Amino acid sequence: MKLKQFVQLVDIGQSSQKIGSILEVIEEAIVKMENPVGSGQFLLYGEKKANGVKPIKDTFLQYLLQKDWLLEYRLDVGVTNTKPGPIDAVFPVGDKFFAVEWETGNISSSHRAINKIVTGILNGKLIGGVLILPSREMYEFLTDRVGNFRELSPYFNVWSKARYDVTEGFVGVIEIEHDGVTNDEKFKLTKGTDGRALV
Numbered sequence: 256m257k258l259k260q261f262v263q264l265v266d267i268g269q270s271s272q273k274i275g276s277i278l279e280v281i282e283e284a285i286v287k288m289e290n291p292v293g294s295g296q297f298l299l300y301g302e303k304k305a306n307g308v309k310p311i312k313d314t315f316l317q318y319l320l321q322k323d324w325l326l327e328y329r330l331d332v333g334v335t336n337t338k339p340g341p342i343d344a345v346f347p348v349g350d351k352f353f354a355v356e357w358e359t360g361n362i363s364s365s366h367r368a369i370n371k372i373v374t375g376i377l378n379g380k381l382i383g384g385v386l387i388l389p390s391r392e393m394y395e396f397l398t399d400r401v402g403n404f405r406e407l408s409p410y411f412n413v414w415s416k417a418r419y420d421v422t423e424g425f426v427g428v429i430e431i432e433h434d435g436v437t438n439d440e441k442f443k444l445t446k447g448t449d450g451r452a453l454v
Contacts, residue, residue: 383425
């Protein structure tokens with residue numbers, strides 16, 4: 256898998272230095288992803304909207320699990336009047352956590368994921384977090400309407416130019432892309448069900 260871009264939206268108190276080793280694990284987990292396993296590359300079945308997103312996310316999360324991350328972790332980030340779902344993966348950093356969210360929903364889900372991370376930082380629950388999104392090129396072969404980097408990027412200034420009354424905090428967005436496509440149906444990533452949406 257290719258890591259196409261890593262955009263740092265927020266880095267308060269040079270938090271990126273404190274979490275440098277964590278970011279390295281995330282980047283390593285992405286570039287080591289393969290389909291099929293052992294091929295040294297990540298291929299998608301070359302039909303538009305044919306590949307499910309959840310199997311791709313699960314491959315990434317299994318690597319983090321081997322590195323002692325906690326998966327599907329329920330953390331009260333301080334959101335009032337609603338209970339956000341679990342964070343895809345977290346890693347303890349002192350008395351806080353670092354969060355990773357892998358997008359499997361639509362663009363509204365992408366906004367919620369970033370806002371959840373920011374809320375966790377503001378309430379002292381998270382030192383930071385990243386959201387992982389497919390490129391627009393990758394999006395073409397994935398479940399219809401899944402959130403993608405190009406669609407979210409016009410709103411980056413909303414978070415990067417905001418004022419944060421905290422001493423540390425990191426927010427990043429990673430753009431990923433497949434290495435190529437194949438017409439061999441055995442490499443097709445089966446769509447799963449997430450709520451009522453195929454993912």
